[in-house]
Amino acid sequence: MAATDTSAAAAAHALADARTRAVDFMARRHHFGVAEALPWLLAIAAFFLFPDRMAFGSQVLLMVLFALSLDLILGFAGIVSLGHAAFFGLGAYTAALLTLRGGWEEQISGLFAAAAVAAVAGAATGWLLLRYRGLTLLVLTLSTAIMLQELGNVLRDLTGGYDGLPGLIFKPLLGAFDYDLFGHVAYLYALAVLFVLFMVVRMIVYSPFGQTLAGIRENVARMHAIGSPVHLRLVAVYTIAAAIAGVAGALFTQTNQYVTLGVFDFDNSAGVMVMLILGGTGRLYGAFVGAVIYMVLQDYISKLKLTVWGLAVDGPQYWQFGVGLLLVLTVLFARRGLLGLIEDAGRLVMRERRP
Amino acid sequence: MANIIVSVLFQGLAYAMFLFIVSVGLSVTMGLMGFVNLAHGAFAMAGGYLVLTAMRVWEVPFFLALLLTFLIVGAASVVFERVFYARLYKATELDQVLLTIGLTFMAIATYTWLYGPRPQTIQLPDYLTGQIDVASRTFPTYRVFVIMVGGILTAVLWYAFERTNIGAKIRAAVDNRRMAQSIGIDVDRLFTLTFAVGSGLAALGGGLAIELFGLTPSFAVLYLVFFLLVVACGGLGSLKGTLAAALLLGICDTAGKYIYASAGGFFIYAVAILILLIKPAGLYGRD
Numbered sequence: 001m002a003a004t005d006t007s008a009a010a011a012a013h014a015l016a017d018a019r020t021r022a023v024d025f026m027a028r029r030h031h032f033g034v035a036e037a038l039p040w041l042l043a044i045a046a047f048f049l050f051p052d053r054m055a056f057g058s059q060v061l062l063m064v065l066f067a068l069s070l071d072l073i074l075g076f077a078g079i080v081s082l083g084h085a086a087f088f089g090l091g092a093y094t095a096a097l098l099t100l101r102g103g104w105e106e107q108i109s110g111l112f113a114a115a116a117v118a119a120v121a122g123a124a125t126g127w128l129l130l131r132y133r134g135l136t137l138l139v140l141t142l143s144t145a146i147m148l149q150e151l152g153n154v155l156r157d158l159t160g161g162y163d164g165l166p167g168l169i170f171k172p173l174l175g176a177f178d179y180d181l182f183g184h185v186a187y188l189y190a191l192a193v194l195f196v197l198f199m200v201v202r203m204i205v206y207s208p209f210g211q212t213l214a215g216i217r218e219n220v221a222r223m224h225a226i227g228s229p230v231h232l233r234l235v236a237v238y239t240i241a242a243a244i245a246g247v248a249g250a251l252f253t254q255t256n257q258y259v260t261l262g263v264f265d266f267d268n269s270a271g272v273m274v275m276l277i278l279g280g281t282g283r284l285y286g287a288f289v290g291a292v293i294y295m296v297l298q299d300y301i302s303k304l305k306l307t308v309w310g311l312a313v314d315g316p317q318y319w320q321f322g323v324g325l326l327l328v329l330t331v332l333f334a335r336r337g338l339l340g341l342i343e344d345a346g347r348l349v350m351r352e353r354r355p
Numbered sequence: 356m357a358n359i360i361v362s363v364l365f366q367g368l369a370y371a372m373f374l375f376i377v378s379v380g381l382s383v384t385m386g387l388m389g390f391v392n393l394a395h396g397a398f399a400m401a402g403g404y405l406v407l408t409a410m411r412v413w414e415v416p417f418f419l420a421l422l423l424t425f426l427i428v429g430a431a432s433v434v435f436e437r438v439f440y441a442r443l444y445k446a447t448e449l450d451q452v453l454l455t456i457g458l459t460f461m462a463i464a465t466y467t468w469l470y471g472p473r474p475q476t477i478q479l480p481d482y483l484t485g486q487i488d489v490a491s492r493t494f495p496t497y498r499v500f501v502i503m504v505g506g507i508l509t510a511v512l513w514y515a516f517e518r519t520n521i522g523a524k525i526r527a528a529v530d531n532r533r534m535a536q537s538i539g540i541d542v543d544r545l546f547t548l549t550f551a552v553g554s555g556l557a558a559l560g561g562g563l564a565i566e567l568f569g570l571t572p573s574f575a576v577l578y579l580v581f582f583l584l585v586v587a588c589g590g591l592g593s594l595k596g597t598l599a600a601a602l603l604l605g606i607c608d609t610a611g612k613y614i615y616a617s618a619g620g621f622f623i624y625a626v627a628i629l630i631l632l633i634k635p636a637g638l639y640g641r642d
Binding site for chain 2: 074080082128131132134135136138139140142143144146147150151154266267270273274277314317318320321323324325326327328330331332335
């Protein structure tokens, strides 16, 4: 009798303890950790360390933003899309056509316009497509991006077709800062936009809305059973992700001052997915790690000239093989991405800390 | 007018047969295991280059080159299936997509390294070039040949699927894999077999496509979209569905390009999306 009492008391105590820990976790997990400042400090450090590579740096940052938007739907809501470049491309062309055909050269309002157009497209296609799953959804998202590309080609008087629209003109940022040859302004502009949108995404992810998304990802049937409006939630997050991808696309157009139909390519949709997978999905900073590593490796390897077994290899081919290999290895051995690997390694070292 | 209709139907039929030959394997393997294999286009591309090498380097006649390609790529695909695919049968669709995109990228890079990025052509035997006159109309001989190959393969596959023991097992496993396993059908081995045949057929299709579209390493991705469209629109694991979807999409695409040339490939996507919105599991798929 006494023995059962003590064990019952111990069990109750353990339960209370676990409950406190869980509440503690839920209450604190959205607090900023010290480590979270690191990527931003590194981004600012890069500005001073590589002053002549800032044009490239701005491209890295906008790809981080693009990957972040994909993380929202892939990592948090579990929607597998092979056509996310559709929204990047829509944003890019919105920014381009505003200045070229509309004479609207102000850039920050251009970002808002791009976000709006991409969001409308995201809401419309999301409402239609997100009721499907599996192969059907893959094919439909892939087709959406390619259809937009074909549409751009049909309207080549407006969009310039596959030759694209070079030499776009924009007003200086905030009326004062014009793009310089080294891309300093472009870099800081991209960093500021990324920071603002990152905080927005972070807020969304830790909100109750973000929790329902995780619920849908983990167990759709149960979310239906507890009465969550699953389709509505998915369409909402798809729309938000589309808007952010649109902003990334608009940044691409503005910082490069040109755009081509290549932005709709399957390679673009697949590339951003690879970045996210490399870094790790569903963890916000995976987009950072993945996009930076992908872009830097691509930049480095694509410039190489190599000879393998007597046959010349161009850098881009070498890079393409490398990406493929990285993907295969990640899927087979490091499913949670680089951040996941680091986490696992950390856990191995710190094993003694918690039973 | 009648000329245009006949011409569109003829061209569309040749294109549809190519789509069917390549897609049918993808459809059956996806129906069996639910494995999303985006590397299927890479097997077709590999087949094209193997036909090219067989004819140029080994100086094998065209027919024999096609047969060799079917056998070699089919056998080689088993290695891929055992080493890579078998590990991911129970994995998520995302993992399968990523793995097969990775394999496709590696294949494209490897073939660009080996053969260069420029389009390649082959020297067809004389009896396959030129025109055939039928009822005061002329048809390109090669396209007639492709349609004939497609027709024969359809008949063979139909027989294998509907009239043989293995075909019955495949149909049973597509309908209900667990039930089929519990009555003693070795679905894993069945899958390996269909994967090999499907990849071999894809390679054969790639060989046939050299003359129709030219061959570049990017073939693996360029036409993959169409194969996926055919499979999704037809319904997974359905021979009839794949054939119907290939015919519908092939002919619609050709007709669209005739009617409104500048709209290019727009029609095939519009038709496919429409089909999928109405019938998400495909024409002959099961919900």
